[in-house]
Structure formats: structure tokens, C-alpha cells
Amino acid sequence: MADRNYPIEPYRIKVVEPIQRTTKAERERVLKEAGYNVFNIAAEKVFIDLLTDSGTSAMSDRQWAGIMRGDESYAGARSFFHFEQAVKGIFGYKHILPTHQGRAAERILFETVLREGDKIPNNIHFDTTRANIEYRGGEAVNLVNDGAYDPEAPGDFKGDMDVEKLRRFIEVNGRERIPLVMLTVTNNSGGGQPVSMANIKAVGRICREAGLPFFFDACRFAENAYFIKTREKGYAERSIRSIAQEMFAEADGATMSSKKDALVNIGGFLALNDEVLAEKLKNLLIITEGFPTYGGLAGRDLEALAIGIEEVLDESYLEYRIGQVRCLGELLDEAGIPIYMPVGGHAVYLLADRFLPHIPRNQYPGWALTVALYREAGIRTVEIGSVMFARRNEETGEEEFPELELVRLAVPRRVYSMSHIRYVADALIDLYQERERIRGLKIIKQAKHLRHFTVRLEPL
Numbered sequence: 475m476a477d478r479n480y481p482i483e484p485y486r487i488k489v490v491e492p493i494q495r496t497t498k499a500e501r502e503r504v505l506k507e508a509g510y511n512v513f514n515i516a517a518e519k520v521f522i523d524l525l526t527d528s529g530t531s532a533m534s535d536r537q538w539a540g541i542m543r544g545d546e547s548y549a550g551a552r553s554f555f556h557f558e559q560a561v562k563g564i565f566g567y568k569h570i571l572p573t574h575q576g577r578a579a580e581r582i583l584f585e586t587v588l589r590e591g592d593k594i595p596n597n598i599h600f601d602t603t604r605a606n607i608e609y610r611g612g613e614a615v616n617l618v619n620d621g622a623y624d625p626e627a628p629g630d631f632k633g634d635m636d637v638e639k640l641r642r643f644i645e646v647n648g649r650e651r652i653p654l655v656m657l658t659v660t661n662n663s664g665g666g667q668p669v670s671m672a673n674i675k676a677v678g679r680i681c682r683e684a685g686l687p688f689f690f691d692a693c694r695f696a697e698n699a700y701f702i703k704t705r706e707k708g709y710a711e712r713s714i715r716s717i718a719q720e721m722f723a724e725a726d727g728a729t730m731s732s733k734k735d736a737l738v739n740i741g742g743f744l745a746l747n748d749e750v751l752a753e754k755l756k757n758l759l760i761i762t763e764g765f766p767t768y769g770g771l772a773g774r775d776l777e778a779l780a781i782g783i784e785e786v787l788d789e790s791y792l793e794y795r796i797g798q799v800r801c802l803g804e805l806l807d808e809a810g811i812p813i814y815m816p817v818g819g820h821a822v823y824l825l826a827d828r829f830l831p832h833i834p835r836n837q838y839p840g841w842a843l844t845v846a847l848y849r850e851a852g853i854r855t856v857e858i859g860s861v862m863f864a865r866r867n868e869e870t871g872e873e874e875f876p877e878l879e880l881v882r883l884a885v886p887r888r889v890y891s892m893s894h895i896r897y898v899a900d901a902l903i904d905l906y907q908e909r910e911r912i913r914g915l916k917i918i919k920q921a922k923h924l925r926h927f928t929v930r931l932e933p934l
Contacts, residue, residue: 688727
């Protein structure tokens with residue numbers, strides 16, 4: 475361990491935020507009051523927060539300076555044009571529509587293009603994407619390659635869509651029932667795995683042949699571009715910017731949660747080339763989000779986003795960011811803790827059903843692991859498994875569980891040091907040694923869509 479080459483932060487710490495540790499008795503009380511749902515826990519009661527990397531980044535001194543320069547004009551603000559120029563310089567699309575976050579971009583897009591009964595394929599849809607499709611009577615279909623569901627299978631690009639599945643899907647369903655094809659980079663629900671440029675080009679080619687629009691869910695595009703640079707032949711000498719530009723040139727548009735790879739705490743956008751569709755989206759944007767030059771964001775947020783989406787292309791930042799996550803994975807793997815391999819770009823994914831093999835799927839082992847980790851160490855994580863993605867079979871009444879039962883340790887950008895990372899690893903190693911004590915849970919209250927945000931449970 476003393477010889478480990480830990481990644482070195484490519485920045486100096488200028489501002490700090492205090493965090494406080496709680497007692498186990500206090501955390502037990504907090505869990506009970508929260509209905510054993512870590513989403514319901516006040517942040518001040520969390521020591522290390524790995525719930526999400528969305529909106530939790532630390533902004534740079536340049537971004538904070540940009541906030542002070544933000545133009546808050548209702549229409550035609552200077553900050554909008556800075557934002558638009560920055561996004562166009564990377565994504566290359568003609569029309570850029572700001573929204574307050576990524577799920578708002580998804581909602582506006584699907585409300586415009588989706589009819590009841592339509593189907594939208596993806597490698598793997600994330601929770602908000604799936605919910606926005608299903609809420610409008612559509613079907614979200616996952617067409618990732620089969621290796622993505624094998625957490626031990628080797629592979630540099632386990633986020634790739636299976637192009638033969640996509641061809642058959644279009645042939646069987648017909649293009650008239652498929653408003654668009656999506657590709658999530660990196661593939662969040664499948665272990666944070668990247669998508670290769672070869673696969674992006676293949677999907678783009680199939681979409682063009684079928685006359686179907688092709689959109690990215692692009693919230694971690696820079697991390698995906700870094701994996702292409704370091705793993706795919708022919709890209710080692712290319713800049714991250716040029717790789718990202720080549721990715722986006724294959725598609726017709728993108729939705730983006732800027733709370734990930736734009737290094738801001740709020741924001742998102744739609745980017746596309748189709749002028750007719752852009753006009754429809756803009757009209758809906760005005761009704762539901764705001765005028766097209768602010769789209770639900772303050773000018774200062776647009777200014778910070780314009781700066782952050784450039785900063786994320788810095789290779790030294792990406793090397794450290796992905797290296798820190800990989801280091802956490804290595805610490806856990808060396809201790810025999812079952813994790814999804816290889817480690818992804820923004821998170822380490824625990825294989826909860828293997829961590830807790832004594833808990834059946836209908837007692838939610840992933841959720842039980844999130845509860846146990848908070849109880850024992852004050853660490854908040856998120857389940858990506860049966861509570862998030864199970865579906866009720868209307869004929870049998872039984873729950874149908876997803877292929878993977880994961881707990882995601884999402885590492886916020888530029889927030890935690892390596893001592894924090896080692897604390898997380900040590901806590902999980904200790905918990906793994908006592909795993910037989912962990913018990914399952916049952917649901918006592920839930921919502922129809924995105925139930926994991928508000929569900930309440932109790933221990934069995």
C-alpha cells in the first residue's frame with residue numbers, strides 16, 4: 475500500500491466547507507425518520523456524500539469570477555451568448571436551448587416528439603430518461619451489448635450499443651414508431667462504462683440509413699472522450715476537444731445535464747441541428763422553462779456553465795478525476811469486495827447482490843447496502859437496482875427485477891481528497907466483514923414514477 479501511485483490533485487484548495495461526523499446512534503435515528511431512504515436525509519447529517527456526481531462539483535476560481543460577471547438581463551443577456559458560443563464550439567450543433575437541468579431537456583424533447591406507444595432505444599436509459607418516456611406512454615428500450623450485464627467480463631467499451639439489436643429493433647418496430655435513437659455517454663446505469671467511437675459511428679450510420687434522428691445523452695461526454703483517447707486505437711495523440719467534436723458530428727443532437735461534465739451546480743441544455751424541431755422545442759421552452767436566452771437559469775449560471783464546459787476538456791483534470799475513481803475501485807477490489815469491472819469514469823459500482831447474497835432481490839439488497847453504509851460510516855450512496863428499476867408484471871403482480879443490482883459510489887468532481895477516498899474504502903471493507911448482519915427491507919409507501927426518490931421502507 476505504501477508504494478501505491480495515488481493520483482495527485484491538479485489544483486490547490488482555496489475555499490473549504492466544514493463537514494461533521496455523527497454518532498451511530500444519531501444516524502440510526504436519522505434513518506428511521508427518513509423512512510430508510512437516504513434521499514430523505516439532511517445533507518448536514520452526511521459525512522461523505524457519494525449519492526451523485528450531479529450538481530455536486532466544486533467550481534473553479536474562474537467560474538466564481540464568471541458568476542460575478544453574469545448578465546441578468548431577461549432577453550439577450552451577454553452570458554447567454556458566452557454559453558452558446560462555448561457549447562457550439564464543442565457540440566457543433568446550430569441550435570442551443572438552455573434548461574434548468576438535464577431532465578427538463580428530456581421532458582421538452584419527449585413531449586414534442588413522442589406519441590403514446592412509441593419506442594425509444596438506448597444503450598441503457600437512466601432513471602429520469604426512462605421516466606420521461608414512460609410518463610408520456612412510450613417505451614424505453616435498452617439495447618446495450620450483452621457484455622454490459624456481466625460485471626466480470628473484460629472490455630474497454632462495455633457501454634457500446636449492440637448494433638445488430640438496433641437493426642432488428644428498427645426492422646421489427648418500423649421507423650414510424652421510433653421518434654429517435656439515443657446513446658448515453660458514459661453509460662451510467664451500466665457501470666459508468668464508455669462508448670467507443672467505432673460504436674458511435676456505427677449507430678450513426680444505422681440511424682442515417684433508417685432516416686431516424688440520433689441524439690446523445692451527453693452529460694459525461696468529456697469522460698467518454700478521455701476513455702476513447704486512452705483506449706481506442708488512433709486517438710492517443712488527439713485532443714479531448716477534437717474527440718468530442720468527432721463524437722457529436724455523428725449525431726443530430728443531444729440532451730445535456732450540465733451538472734456533470736460542465737462542472738456546475740445547476741443547468742442543462744438541448745442542442746440540435748433540425749430547425750423545425752428546434753422551433754417547436756423553443757416554443758415549449760418558453761411556456762415551461764423561460765425565455766430562450768435564459769431557459770430557467772440565471773445569467774450567472776450560464777456564465778459558470780460556459781467556463782466549466784471548457785475546463786472539463788483539460789486532460790490533466792480528466793486524468794486525475796478518472797484516476798481518483800479508479801483508485802477507489804482498486805482499493806475495494808484488492809480487499810475482495812465485488813465491484814463492476816472495469817471501473818467506470820465517474821463512479822465505482824458495488825455488486826450488491828454478491829455483497830449481500832443472503833438477501834433476496836425482493837428484499838432489495840442494493841437498498842439495504844445503502845442503508846447499512848450510512849448507518850455504519852455516515853456515507854451516502856445510491857442504489858441502481860431493484861428499487862430504482864424493477865417493474866410490476868401486470869398479469870402476475872410480481873416484480874420483475876433488472877439484470878444488475880448495483881450500489882453506485884459517485885465521486886463529486888474536485889470535492890474530496892484521497893484521504894476521503896481511503897475512508898470510504900476502509901468503511902466498506904469493515905462492512906463487508908460484517909455483511910451477514912445486514913437485513914433486507916420492505917416498501918411501505920411508493921410513487922408510480924421514480925419511486926426511489928420518495929419511497930419509504932422499513933427493515934425486515
